[in-house]
Amino acid sequence: MSDIATNNAAVLAEQQTNDGKTLFGFWAYIMTDCLLFASLFATYAVLHGNTAGGESGRDLFSLPYILVETFALLTSSFTCGLAMLAANRHAKRQTALWLGITFALGLVFLVMELTEFGRLAREGNGWQRSGFLSSYFTLVGTHGLHITIGLVWMAALASRVWLKGFTRATLRRLSMFSLFWHFLDIVWIFIFTIVYMLGAA
Amino acid sequence: MLGLFAGFLGRLTLDQLPHNPVTAGAAASMVLIVIAGIIAMTYFKKWRWLWDEWLTTTNHKRIGVMYIIVALVMLLRGLADALMMRAQQATAASPSHGLMSPEMFQQVFSAHGTIMIFFVGMGLMFGIINLVLPQGLGARDVAFPFLNATSFWLFTAGMLLINMSLVIGEFSAAGWLAYPPLSELKYSPGVGVDYWIWSLQIAGIGSLLSGINFMTTILKMRAPGMSMMKIPMFAWNVFGSMVLVAFAFPILTVTLTLLYLDRAFGMHFFTAGGGGNAMMYVNLIWAWGHPEVYILVLPAFGVFSEIVPTFSRKRLFGYTSMVYATWGIVFLSFIVWLHHFFTMGAGADVNAFFGIMTMAIAIPTGVKIFNWLFTMYQGQIRFTSPMVWFLGFVFLFTIGGVTGVLMAVPAIDYQVHNSLFLVAHFHNMIISGVVFGFFAGLTYWFPKIFGFRLNERIGKYAAYCWIGGFALAFFPLYILGLMGATRRLDHYDASLGWQPLFIVAGIGAMIIALGVGLQILQLIVSIFQRNNNRDLTGDPWNARTLEWATSSPPPEYNFATIPLVTERDAFWVAKQKGTKTIPSHDYHPIQVAKNTSSGIFIGVASFIAAFGFVWHIWWLVLLALAGALATIFYQTLREDEAGERTIPAAEIAATEAAFRKQKEAA
Numbered sequence: 037m038s039d040i041a042t043n044n045a046a047v048l049a050e051q052q053t054n055d056g057k058t059l060f061g062f063w064a065y066i067m068t069d070c071l072l073f074a075s076l077f078a079t080y081a082v083l084h085g086n087t088a089g090g091e092s093g094r095d096l097f098s099l100p101y102i103l104v105e106t107f108a109l110l111t112s113s114f115t116c117g118l119a120m121l122a123a124n125r126h127a128k129r130q131t132a133l134w135l136g137i138t139f140a141l142g143l144v145f146l147v148m149e150l151t152e153f154g155r156l157a158r159e160g161n162g163w164q165r166s167g168f169l170s171s172y173f174t175l176v177g178t179h180g181l182h183i184t185i186g187l188v189w190m191a192a193l194a195s196r197v198w199l200k201g202f203t204r205a206t207l208r209r210l211s212m213f214s215l216f217w218h219f220l221d222i223v224w225i226f227i228f229t230i231v232y233m234l235g236a237a
Numbered sequence: 238m239l240g241l242f243a244g245f246l247g248r249l250t251l252d253q254l255p256h257n258p259v260t261a262g263a264a265a266s267m268v269l270i271v272i273a274g275i276i277a278m279t280y281f282k283k284w285r286w287l288w289d290e291w292l293t294t295t296n297h298k299r300i301g302v303m304y305i306i307v308a309l310v311m312l313l314r315g316l317a318d319a320l321m322m323r324a325q326q327a328t329a330a331s332p333s334h335g336l337m338s339p340e341m342f343q344q345v346f347s348a349h350g351t352i353m354i355f356f357v358g359m360g361l362m363f364g365i366i367n368l369v370l371p372q373g374l375g376a377r378d379v380a381f382p383f384l385n386a387t388s389f390w391l392f393t394a395g396m397l398l399i400n401m402s403l404v405i406g407e408f409s410a411a412g413w414l415a416y417p418p419l420s421e422l423k424y425s426p427g428v429g430v431d432y433w434i435w436s437l438q439i440a441g442i443g444s445l446l447s448g449i450n451f452m453t454t455i456l457k458m459r460a461p462g463m464s465m466m467k468i469p470m471f472a473w474n475v476f477g478s479m480v481l482v483a484f485a486f487p488i489l490t491v492t493l494t495l496l497y498l499d500r501a502f503g504m505h506f507f508t509a510g511g512g513g514n515a516m517m518y519v520n521l522i523w524a525w526g527h528p529e530v531y532i533l534v535l536p537a538f539g540v541f542s543e544i545v546p547t548f549s550r551k552r553l554f555g556y557t558s559m560v561y562a563t564w565g566i567v568f569l570s571f572i573v574w575l576h577h578f579f580t581m582g583a584g585a586d587v588n589a590f591f592g593i594m595t596m597a598i599a600i601p602t603g604v605k606i607f608n609w610l611f612t613m614y615q616g617q618i619r620f621t622s623p624m625v626w627f628l629g630f631v632f633l634f635t636i637g638g639v640t641g642v643l644m645a646v647p648a649i650d651y652q653v654h655n656s657l658f659l660v661a662h663f664h665n666m667i668i669s670g671v672v673f674g675f676f677a678g679l680t681y682w683f684p685k686i687f688g689f690r691l692n693e694r695i696g697k698y699a700a701y702c703w704i705g706g707f708a709l710a711f712f713p714l715y716i717l718g719l720m721g722a723t724r725r726l727d728h729y730d731a732s733l734g735w736q737p738l739f740i741v742a743g744i745g746a747m748i749i750a751l752g753v754g755l756q757i758l759q760l761i762v763s764i765f766q767r768n769n770n771r772d773l774t775g776d777p778w779n780a781r782t783l784e785w786a787t788s789s790p791p792p793e794y795n796f797a798t799i800p801l802v803t804e805r806d807a808f809w810v811a812k813q814k815g816t817k818t819i820p821s822h823d824y825h826p827i828q829v830a831k832n833t834s835s836g837i838f839i840g841v842a843s844f845i846a847a848f849g850f851v852w853h854i855w856w857l858v859l860l861a862l863a864g865a866l867a868t869i870f871y872q873t874l875r876e877d878e879a880g881e882r883t884i885p886a887a888e889i890a891a892t893e894a895a896f897r898k899q900k901e902a903a
Contacts, residue, residue: 057380057381057457058381061381061449061450061453064483068448068449068483068487071484071487071488072487072490075487075488075491075521079506079517079521083512083513083517086514087512164503164504164511165511173504174498188866205876206877209873
């Protein structure tokens, strides 16, 4: 007669080191965030023609400016990848350096976006002007809000790496952060294509 | 100076305290109950205990109990709203205008729907999932215990906010889904809709986090050998429901935010002018709202899928087909949302597609009903109170399903759209599906959590009251709907001849209230008689799944050693083969999540932030959000440094030995 119970060491180890389930949970979160953006894109798709007699995307967007913004963000995704490679080698200085560059590029992106928002608002094309502009500001602004949260998160993680070095938990959080940052990059590519390129065309 | 102070508190002024005697009375009694609670806690010196054992807990069983307590209290509030509506409509045949003013009646029906779905349905659902799911999978806790506590506190913060509206300000009068343009600032200038938005928003984010948590638990925390096709059917249904949560709740988050942006910042998403599109709101809210119905009912199906085999002493008929039926429902639930507004005029082809998809949902649901009936066929059926709920469910839910298929025909829907026929239909699904399912589940798993059974006789009487009361309260509404009575009527002309049917419905509601009274009585009597109803074996019903292998109530860590699973109904198989289910040796220390006050702090911060959003007190919003963020950072640091709490092997050995002895004696 054998016991129903067992101490399956491998299973327990798997359950108690949080890595597998935490990463899965984070992927699931990214998926829900993806749906959040999908809903905002759908809203933009419905409202993008509702200018209420105001200006449309063709009149408002300056593609060269947005292209610079886009390259800042895409490059930050690349440097974020370099930071991850350095972190996996436990190279503290390099990780901090690449995270610092990622942070700076993210900040450039955010400042450029806010400048753009300020220009639109000053010219009388704020979010109250039309359904189109409401959905534009909300979609692009939600992405900007994510970038802001990403910057805060990045600063917290970098300071933890600097002070405490690489623990298993820190490495796990770094890989979650890089997932998040690449995800925001992908969302931006959709925003660039659908809002700016199709809008300015 | 006074002007600065006014700006400091946003829109909040002293005028916002209740004036109307009924609201003031309700608010005063609520405040009194809270004060009485505080005095009692202080008198009995229970604060330390409450804080250490309950408010800061991360244990899934405790969190489950707290969910259920909140949900049952909210059920009483929702029921009070329902009785007020029935009283109003039973008396409001012109020239009489009934007991309530139209404004108050509107707030009451809006509060009833919101509370019943978000704080009763969702609360009971997450409560039961928390109580049962990890144990059924042979796991020691959910995947993310701290996140689980946070979800609960977000849910509670939303619940407090909706009740706060009774004391300060007002509640939404725009119905449970707040359709624009009525819910826009122009037509609802007060704070009611903002209260509605923010209580749903924070409760909804809590639900979303729970969805991710339970999905991960099912995929990553199963006992060794328990492949997906061997998990309890309850877990399959929960899995389907949680996938729906993860897909649908982000849409709700967006929709509520957009409505708030319209109201607070003058945007034009759903406004009547300025390029807004009100029908987009209706599409978005139902793209969440229809899956929401299945989010609630799938776990209830899961409960019945455990109860029927146990009380028929047979394995579940058609496990595989049940799994496919669940996923059929999950898939179809996302392509039927338009049936809530066929009358929008989307055109014949669109309406036909959504109509046919809606009818198609009856097929997997029918598969489930027949599987339960075939499980009972030739079984050794025990007529316990969970089975009474089940039989009431089969009878009533099937009627509700048939009326649903009827309304899936767009041509018929044009006739009964927004009528009491619809009201009768969805209560027929939600009460006899969701509510009966969760009551059956509470009765079934009560001994597992508290160590003693509920009184069977009173429980059956309560179920009969609910079943009979339901028929009396809602069947007249079908007839009234066909006679042309629309929903949300605060009065009608006496010459229409509707009053007798409204009076019958009112009597039915009172019988349901009697059922609730009997449930309260059942709880009190059972607590007094608990020594006669003790469950010493951990398996009071001769059940089949792993949660019954532990003692009642189970130890904090659930399983001293993780069970090895080879077949479905693992516990039943073990009993048949005579395998020992309590290990007698080889104990190891177990790590469990530490208690933390971070969850309740995040709940409090969210409540304050939401209150600031409602009243436009922006500094308070920023302060509260910063507090929530700081708490999250603190919590992650603490988890890294302090780690988990270890239960020593000797303590586990003692606990298990005591249970073994108790079981052998019983």
